[in-house]
Amino acid sequence: MNKNILVIPGDGIGPEVTAWGKAVLAQIATNFGHEFTFDEALMGHAAIEATGSPLPDETLDKAKKSDAILFGAVGHALYDNDPSLKVRPEQGLLKIRKELGLYANLRPILLFDELLNASSIKANILKGTDILFFRELTGDVYFGEKTRSEDRNTASDLMIYHRYEVERIAHKAYEAAMKRNKRLCSVDKANVLESSRLWRETIQEISKQYPEVETEHMFIDNAAMQLIKDPKRFDVVLTANLFGDILTDEASQIAGSMGMLASASVGDGTGFFEPIHGSAHDIAGKNLANPLASILSVALMLDISFGLKEEAKVVLNAVDHVLKEGYRTNDIADGSTNPYHVLGTQEMGKLVLKFIAEKAVTI
Ligand code: IPM
Ligand code: MG
Numbered sequence: 001m002n003k004n005i006l007v008i009p010g011d012g013i014g015p016e017v018t019a020w021g022k023a024v025l026a027q028i029a030t031n032f033g034h035e036f037t038f039d040e041a042l043m044g045h046a047a048i049e050a051t052g053s054p055l056p057d058e059t060l061d062k063a064k065k066s067d068a069i070l071f072g073a074v075g076h077a078l079y080d081n082d083p084s085l086k087v088r089p090e091q092g093l094l095k096i097r098k099e100l101g102l103y104a105n106l107r108p109i110l111l112f113d114e115l116l117n118a119s120s121i122k123a124n125i126l127k128g129t130d131i132l133f134f135r136e137l138t139g140d141v142y143f144g145e146k147t148r149s150e151d152r153n154t155a156s157d158l159m160i161y162h163r164y165e166v167e168r169i170a171h172k173a174y175e176a177a178m179k180r181n182k183r184l185c186s187v188d189k190a191n192v193l194e195s196s197r198l199w200r201e202t203i204q205e206i207s208k209q210y211p212e213v214e215t216e217h218m219f220i221d222n223a224a225m226q227l228i229k230d231p232k233r234f235d236v237v238l239t240a241n242l243f244g245d246i247l248t249d250e251a252s253q254i255a256g257s258m259g260m261l262a263s264a265s266v267g268d269g270t271g272f273f274e275p276i277h278g279s280a281h282d283i284a285g286k287n288l289a290n291p292l293a294s295i296l297s298v299a300l301m302l303d304i305s306f307g308l309k310e311e312a313k314v315v316l317n318a319v320d321h322v323l324k325e326g327y328r329t330n331d332i333a334d335g336s337t338n339p340y341h342v343l344g345t346q347e348m349g350k351l352v353l354k355f356i357a358e359k360a361v362t363i
Helices: 014-032 045-051 057-065 089-099 113-118 163-179 194-207 220-229 241-252 292-305 309-324 345-357
Strands: 002-010 035-040 068-073 104-110 130-136 146-148 155-157 183-188 214-219 236-239 262-266 271-275
Touching: 002 014, 002 045, 002 057, 014 035, 014 068, 014 292, 014 309, 014 345, 045 089, 057 089, 068 292, 104 163, 104 241, 104 292, 113 309, 130 163, 130 241, 163 183, 163 194, 163 236, 183 194, 183 220, 183 241, 194 214, 214 220, 220 236, 220 241, 236 241, 262 292, 271 292, 292 309, 292 345, 309 345
Parallel strands: 002 035, 002 068, 068 271, 130 236, 183 214, 183 236
Antiparallel strands: 104 130, 104 262, 146 155, 262 271
16 A cells, blocks of 8 residues: 655654654564655744744645645644743644644554553543543634733634534534444533533434434533543543543543643544654653654554554554563553563564564564
8 A cells, every 4th residue: 555644743742752753663664565755844843943833834735635634743832931921832723723624533442451550540430441532623702703902901712613513513523423333422502502501412412313312411521531530431422522522631640641642633634643742842852752642643643544444453463462562661561560661662662562573573
């Protein structure tokens, strides 16, 4: 299979983790006789520095022409501490999501048994958890009109949804639920927000087309609590953009660390694959970042964008293997980890690659 993959490393730890995602793709191509051609492009702070824009036209053009995109992270402390800056790295990410029509963000909460003790939640509560989040990605307060009064003392962000936006992601989430445990929990704040009432009404309508799926509606505040109290009760969770952003960071603790969670953004065209973690400047360039979320994002790319299920399984198994052998990056090490098995970004990446290269891991 011939594929053109655009790599957008971005900022902070983005480049160092994405390098391993890319290396894994190249290794898979070698193992299975595929031809993956890589190109690279700028986004975020790196792009602002080089071109003045967080998403240069060249990046967007390359993205539209590629078969899939592997992305790292955007963000820089400079902007976090200065809200007055008008040009911001995150604008690049939001714009590319909108321009590529990436309205569905899939965030699987994949819990490796070996990491049960890496979480701050008790292992017996976690064991057996398997959740797939569908976060709406191109609507909501993220894209609604923003205002600031002339005296600068009043500001607003419009929380807005159109019925078609809810419908199209609902279908994707229900289709996934049909292939899983046939339970779908739609999260909203319909007791307060009109946009949530439209959300709930639309899901109620769509649910009739999927009678085999058990649909539940939950308020966001309750969902945030239930997720920690009893994560096993969830199968597919469907949420709006902002609620999904917050809930999935919370849910990452079920998997032990943000450094373990991959995501796939899909919609009308090219798929976009990224770790859910951010640019993490505090650890950037220190060989401390966990490359597994980028590597697991590659598994999602192989599966979802290219339909290469066996290849995706090989990547998943390699990660599982390395964890079973006791190797950990700092973020997923716990009291029982052999200190000699605590690895840096490079060493962890190399180990996963080695397993794949030696075909030590097959399905
Ligand atoms: C995410 C991130 C982004 C978001 C930021 C970087 C704009 O937190 O992908 O979850 O809020 O969507
Ligand atoms: Mg987020």
